[in-house]
Amino acid sequence: MKKPQSISIFFTLFLLFIFACIACSNDDDTTATNDGDGEIVTSTDYDISSILTKFNAAGLSYEISGDNVIFTTNNLPDHKSPYYLDTEWEAELYEPYTGSNANFSLNPNRIAEQNITITIPIRPAEATTKEATALGAMGIAINGVVFYNQYAGPNNQPLTSEINSFDQYLGHPQQQGGYHYHQEPEYLTNTFGEDSFLGLLADGFPVYGPIENGEEIINTDLDEYHGHTSATADFPDGIYHYHITSEDPYINGNGFFGTPGNITN
Template identity: 45%
Template sequence: MINQKQTISTLSGLVLCLGITISACNNSDSSVNPTTTGSTGTSSTTTSVGTGVPDVYKKIYGASQIYVEGDYIVIKSSGLPDHKTPYYKGTQWESTLYVADTRSDFHANSNTITSFSYTFKIPKNPVVASTHKALQAATIGVAINGVPLFNQYQMENQLLTPGAGEYVSFDLYGGHPTPFSEYHYHIEPNYLTATQGSSSLIGFLLDGFPLYGPVENGKTLTSNDLDAYHGHTTVTADYPNGIYHYHTTADAPYINGNGYYGTAGTWSK
């Protein structure tokens, strides 16, 4: 495993939710209906897509803007989840997006959700890196609903473990906010795999390589099916000629392993 202390650059990167709480996140909330493409957690929003943006990036329905800037794809989003969660309690969206989580093994942390102005800048044509860079602290990519993807570590650089630590504070869809109100996923975003499909595109890591759900060709993958970076090269529905891509798995490290397969871009808020 990577020593994340070498990559921590901001205070918010250290934070992953002080009020420890979550369950295995394989449940679904029957009271939550799928949102339509082009909507976010707060209101109906039209994604502005610039010229030259490849079709696969148009699946990022939670973005406010997607455009090409040189050799990069720029994705802007608020980071607000488009599904109900107990972490909307006490916010301006509580009346429509708050839902109580009554699972006995769920323990909500004390944080709530806030909207940000995220900018993710990822390589348009990702390639394998000559030197694989360690994961950055916290944010490592973006999901198709515009929510940041985090690494597999909680505070103190400890690997997240089901039923313990911060893991017990994950809501029904595998997310929770930091003390800085940054909602994010460390594990499979169950809302996306439930509404889009378990083999569907989930998002992109900062190196530009896509992230898919846990199922491929009818098989539910585990980390043993993937390489040290939690991915492999095969044909996908979006890349008929094949591409390296990551998968979420139920077992650690969940989204990414020993660093980026490609050269990471940047993110800011």
């Protein structure tokens, strides 16, 4: 009579074990990803609302509307530049070129106030169909200056010649006076660190500097969109993010990893 009772207890415990495993799997919505160095990083659905307070500059504001954050910026850089020459801000913000490019040549444009609105998803996700970045603004830095892609207008030319007009902080204005960064915004990395959060692209994914975990990021560390998934100081559970590198394509590769929101000038 004891033997059947033992079997009954065994099956009861076995069923409890199965139910416990199922319950644990249902309670955990995290996914596991590899950060490229063999370390497993767990991540949940992405939410960038925690980093919005880092966008704190004069002439820059944002508001949350549903599942989006809407940035409005006058796009005036908060650092000095030779491109403030002959503007209303010259007395305060003009500074001759102090960079290291022996071929620097001031372009004929001067910084002018803009009115740019960028709508960005708060919960970015990988897009099923990736979109190419267009000429013009493709994202926004924490100081309110917009990011441009790796091409010069009007015909998606390499930056080979245009790069010689970048000021000491690696930005310059276009014909309408809209200042922008195609490359590393050195004023921000000098101020906050080369591993710091620098801004967002229009698809909601963060942009970080060229250093991660004490090592310089190079193009081969990143995917075709110029990003990867790993933990960051702001997202310890891991997030897909772009990195700025010293070589073309600099900020973004073959398009947005996620689905971009609207950009209006």
